[in-house]
Amino acid sequence: DAGVIQSPRHEVTEMGQEVTLRCKPISGHNSLFWYRQTMMRGLELLIYFNNNVPIDDSGMPEDRFSAKMPNASFSTLKIQPSEPRDSAVYFCASGRGGSVSYNEQFFGPGTRLTVL
Amino acid sequence: ILNVEQSPQSLHVQEGDSTNFTCSFPSSNFYALHWYRWETAKSPEALFVMTLNGDEKKKGRISATLNTKEGYSYLYIKGSQPEDSATYLCAFVNTGGFKTIFGAGTRLFVKA
Numbered sequence: 001d002a003g004v005i006q007s008p009r010h011e012v013t014e015m016g017q018e019v020t021l022r023c024k025p026i027s028g029h030n031s032l033f034w035y036r037q038t039m040m041r042g043l044e045l046l047i048y049f050n051n052n053v054p055i056d057d058s059g060m061p062e063d064r065f066s067a068k069m070p071n072a073s074f075s076t077l078k079i080q081p082s083e084p085r086d087s088a089v090y091f092c093a094s095g096r097g098g099s100v101s102y103n104e105q106f107f108g109p110g111t112r113l114t115v116l
Numbered sequence: 117i118l119n120v121e122q123s124p125q126s127l128h129v130q131e132g133d134s135t136n137f138t139c140s141f142p143s144s145n146f147y148a149l150h151w152y153r154w155e156t157a158k159s160p161e162a163l164f165v166m167t168l169n170g171d172e173k174k175k176g177r178i179s180a181t182l183n184t185k186e187g188y189s190y191l192y193i194k195g196s197q198p199e200d201s202a203t204y205l206c207a208f209v210n211t212g213g214f215k216t217i218f219g220a221g222t223r224l225f226v227k228a
Contacts, residue, residue, distance in 0.1 A: 043205065102150070102165050102167055102209060103147070103150075105160075
């Protein structure tokens with residue numbers, strides 16, 4: 001199993017540009033999570049999906065952030081327009097919800113975003 | 117508001133020392149408690165999942181206990197080694213199974 005795949009691994013962009021982060025969850029997992037890691041706030045949950053449906057997006061910072069999961073094997077997190085304060089490492093994680101795994105999550109390698 | 121707190125924030129120990137740290141979580145609507153190990157420049161990796169009050173889990177020199185009635189879990193490391201240096205995260209899952217709240221982590225530094 002390849003694990004959770006994220007792309008790109010590093011992204012450097014200029015303020016105002018659109019940024020799209022991509023995630024491929026582990027096959028068979030029905031939950032997908034987007035997190036942001038910053039020095040100030042640690043690991044923040046942005047949004048999670050269950051069976052491709054967004055369940056809780058209360059962690060999404062503002063309207064500039066959006067996430068989609070068009071099918072079970074792909075999700076995107078988009079920032080438009082990007083700002084320097086969005087600079088962080090963004091992690092995607094997937095898991096099998098319910099009593100099978102009690103929501104254990106498997107993390108991707110992260111995307112390090114720098115907005116200049 | 118669901119609050120998961122970990123203490124201490126960071127810990128410096130010498131190689132060979134045994135150490136422990138705490139995760140506090142809401143005592144109601146408990147579903148599961150996870151411990152993750154997060155090495156610098158890597159991704160968090162699952163250590164334990166704990167579901168029942170009184171659970172004790174062990175993996176090598178690392179073990180964990182769970183008290184759901186009072187809302188805490190301890191992680192113990194016996195005979196710390198430099199390779200144990202990492203951030204240890206706990207994550208509380210409430211009933212329903214999908215809302216996971218991570219603590220801020222305890223950053224462990226083990227000096228050779």
